[in-house]
Amino acid sequence: MNTFESWLLLIIIMIPLIGAAVFIFMPKDREEMIQWSATILGLITMVLSIYCFAAYNHNDGGFQFANSWIWLDLPSNPIIGQQAIQLNLGIDGISAPMIMLTGIVMFTGVLASRSISDRPKEFFVLFFLLISGVFGVFASLDLFFLFFFYELSVLPMYLLIGIWGSSTDFKTFIRTKEYGAMKLMLYLVAGSVLIWISILAIFAESGLGTFLIPALSEIDFNTTFQLIIFPLVALGFGILAGLWPFHTWSPDGHVAAPTAVSMVHAGVLMKLGAYGIIRVGMFLLPEGAEQWAPVLLGLGTVNVIYGALSALGQRDLKYVIGYSSVSHMGYVLMGIATLNVIGLSGAVLQMFSHGIMTALFFVVVGVIYERTHTRDIGVLEGIAKKMGWVAVLFVIAGLTSLGLPGLSGFVAELLVFIGLFQTYPILGMLGIIGAGITAIYILRLVAKVFFGKLNEDIWNNMVDSKFSKQADSNYWERVSSVVLAITILVVGLFPFPFIKVIDTGVTEILAAMAGSL
Amino acid sequence: MESNNTLGLHAAWIIPSISAVAFLIIVVSMRIAGYFYSDRTKLALLAPIVSITAILAGFILFWLVLLDVLNFGGGSISMNWLVVGLTEIRWGIFVDKVSVAMLGLVTFISLLVQVYSIGYMKGDKHFEWYFAIHALFAAAMLTLILADNLLFLYFAWELVGLGSYLLIGFWWEKRSAAEAAKKAFITTRIGDVCLLIGIILLFKATGTFNISTIFHIAESGGISDAILNSSILLIFIGAMGKSAQFPFHVWLPDAMEGPTPVSALIHAATMVAAGVYLVARMMPIFELAPEIMLIVMIIGLITFIFAGSMALVMSDIKRVLAYSTISHLGLMMLCLGTGGVAAAIFHLIVHGIAKALLFLGAGSVMHSIDNETNIWKMGGLRHRMPITAITFFIGAASLAGLPPLAGFFSKDELLLSILHDGQYVVLAITLLGVFLSALYMARVAIVPFLGSTPKHLEQSHESSSIMWVPLVILAILSAGIGFLILPLSSTYPGWAEFIDPSHHFELEPWLMILSIILALAALIFGWSVYLRKSVSAKQIIEFAPSFYKTILNKYYIDDLYQWIIDKCVLAFGNLVALFDRVVINDKAVDGSAISVYMSALKTRVLQTGYLFTYGAAMMLGACGLAILWWILLD
Amino acid sequence: MTSLIIFYLASCVVLGGGLAVVLSRNIVYAAFGLIASLSGVAGIFILSFAPFLALVQILIYGGAIVIVIIFALMLTKLEDFRTLSDHKHWPIALVTSLITLGIIISTAFYRPANLTSRSGLDLSKLADELFSKWAVPFEMASLVLLIALMGGVIMVRKIDSRDDK
């Protein structure tokens, strides 16, 4: 491994961080400059993250691009000797696609935020901080830093939603952005408390005096300990993954957040939860995972069906997508809980696929909202006439969501289903039925909002005067959404390269599980 | 199954690929051209040229495949698509006599329909897009036919559904078209969900998606009865959805909101036949489950009669044809239920050609009379558009079962197959259905084309040649293809034996004569009711007015579904959403926040703001800590 | 023995002054009580061989702090609180302070150190320590004083009415 590769992950984490620091010192009124530098940094990061995935050698497996820097020497302990908290970076087959996902969503998110005119400088500072944290979580092999980056990615959300967000105001149903931000924050902090408790418990129980994940995974924790700690881990990370019944922050948060933040939030941040369950829960506490898997599976099934049905009853475009995220994350949880190669690979691929798909959804809905200042399904009708690109891309995202073959959602869900049928055929059937319900709400939405006759009067009243000539997405938004759509197509048609890498990581985790059982 | 000669097989996988590439080319070039030329009409012909070239190439390659199948008996090739753990999921194609027959049908009809569409869709806003979806649909449908494993088949199956969705909703600015597209997708989706479950169940039992391997395992008893029966039933439900069998038939009549050539291609000849094709394809495994075969037969029978009765009362020409399609698909299913694969496929082909002809004819009529679809507002069009009229008559007569047209032979084969299965009651009911189908065909042919011409149709005229040439080709085929059933030469032992060597060509004269009599009787009856009016239709209606009303309202099934969707599914969705909002969110989540707030209201009284309180509390606390420390220390 | 008597005398002054501070009804008496008490503490310092500290005590407390307090009394109209009333919860205050007293005294007697040999500290030694080992904190303390001074000035300077509200 050459020097560049061993520094690659650090570079990927640091680019947004340094970018954020640089933005702070940029003059406020030079918006163009800030937007351009954000775009360029985003592009570089995306390219690097894709390189990172492509260069991952799936034959060797294991943690690659690994490198470590000692951050803090813990007080020396006579029994275990001198140990340190290290910034230990490395990716395996599960985190590699997640890194790529983050890179893609970051770049497209920056493109989609170019239209932000309210304090763009501060927006990009916080946004880059958030992204840096997300990269950090996926790349960290040290529980301490995993938690550190996790918090780093959670905290900026509050400001991003609270300041740049948008409120829902139907006469009968009001959710302010402050409410959404606060709720999201409280939930995620509650989750992180559980995570921190369990991380410290694992640290103490191991007796190694280290937070290193590979070292900790060698240890067989005793069964009682695993049985007690796994639910804490699963719940703590599960909150972030939208685990029922702790999911309500997610639709409210998605709806309140500005476009780019919704994208990162639904696209990547929720994946942190699922990733944490795999990395910390399953990898370190295999027996606990084994014992609690049925519960996780049951909750995942509830997520799928419940999320889909809830989405059916929503009026706000973003709420529909918010609940569809809850539903789709259910597939991830189900896939994780199958504890077999196919299901788990499906879960990881679903994380990737759903990330891209939701990001696409939110770009498109963001465009609609910016142009019309409404997301009310009851009001919007036939807007495909004015917004051709938006309609096409929304339909692509919708079809992905309902699992149309040829798009990424199908492959992922199929693998989850096959995995489920190995162990729990009935739940597998419920999962497939959930996909059927998804078809209902997506197609209803598409038929109502995009198709049908456009009422010109309503439209002229609704549309922002800035956009009355050209209501369709601008070039940046088009590039952003087309990048996402192409990713969906590529993964849907040629999933093999992705699955190969994911499979490596999944196999190792399951081997570790089998070894310790 | 590996074939030595793979030339034909390679040709086979190229066929759908060309169309897929054509789809991409059209979509991309549309966008790029849009940036350079503001005047789209100059480029409009680009799209049909690309897509028609693609499908023409497919049609030419079809002959190569056919030759290969005739000489070497087909085979399969496949490649890896996915490897997960130890499980391989492959993409592959499989060519045999049935699939090659379907291949010919689909490429041929697609070709004609696309040519026809150039004339029909001229001047439409989204002209290029229309041909793009056509190419996409053709690619998907051809893939479906060729797929050698169930997953790949499902893959194509869904894409076919997508093509249908896009084409039905092609005029999406019409609310009804948008709704119809949605309805079609969702209804078939219900079937698809079952199909996927069935496929995965089979995968679980056998560890493979490959159809022939599944057959081997199933035949050697490697699958338990429960799994086998349930998965076959689920697969059949999938087929029912696509083939619009009762009770999933509701989407097909609504799908007529799409452009008429689309109805001809997708909703008559190809996509709806996919269900029948699937069942035929899976026949070896269906035969292992006689109970399911019985269900297939009964569903087919119900659909046949039931849709036929509705076809008899509809006044929209396309809807009549749609119900007739459903009815004929039911007939094919019925036949498959008795094990008659060859007969069903033969009827599929004959019906596909004839129905495409009828739809294109109907389209031609609509095109010339300003998109009027109500048959009662037409009449005497025979004089205005003779070619359309004659070809339409040929198609109708073929489907009505008049000798020596193709429909006569195929229907005869079907009846024979039912007879051989020993289902006499079914046979009797089927004969009633044959009468019905001849009657509605007479109605839909006689009312618009014969009789006197109403005033407002004086201006109507024959369509352009690009539209009537396909009609003529189809009419010729529709008339002549029936003879394929006969053992024409020493090497060709007749259709049935060609498809399935265990069958032999035979005739049952009394059945043949009976069906001819029934068809003729229906035609005469129709002629006297609708043309000579010697028998009043009104009197017949008054015979059982409520029954008539029920049929006219499609047996209230659409209303029932609407009710279920509105009152059950949506209401349930709303209920869950409300539950989420009220119970989970407001009570549990905000409730916990509120309870914290309320307890804070109680405890905040401690914050008196007086120095005294804080000082005393602090000091007492320090004392308490001191005492604690003391106690702990000793 | 003499030192013990002096100690008791000084203690009486300290405690008496303290009691005068907390019990007197007149705030000026209280201020004088404070002076007495602080002087008593200075006496204790002398007894402990720390004349420098005693000097500091007199200078800073007696000379500066109490003067500042008396200035404060003058700046706030003295007539407003010529007679002072106690808090109505004074019994609780009494109990609290008695408990504290009990704990402090019981710690003193719980494990008596029995140290009787006294030894003072040379002033030069103190200076050595203060300006070598404790130089940085010492400078910090001067900074604190400076900042407190500035804070005091800012706090009491006349501000235009806009900020007053």
Add this chain to the structure above:
Amino acid sequence: MIELTHFQVLSGLLFAIGLYGVLARRNAILVLMSIELMLNAVNINLIGYSIFMNASESHRALGHVLIIFVITIAAAELALAIAIILRLYRNKSSINTDDINIMRW
């Protein structure tokens, strides 16, 4: 002979008196004075330990150093406290702690 205990008891008594003053008096200036008493109580304790400890000179110097710091901080604290009181008096026309409860819920 004077013992360490003497210092401790004296310091404790003065501390208790000061504490009583802080808690029981209502006049802010008196409260300040009582705080001074408490600080002095601490000083007595410190000097007591400093002279009775069997330790090196540099260790015993610590007590003296701390006393100097305490006095310094007391002066600083008082300067600020008086300023605050004056300010309060100007705004509220009262330095009665009972009247100053803006920190109340």
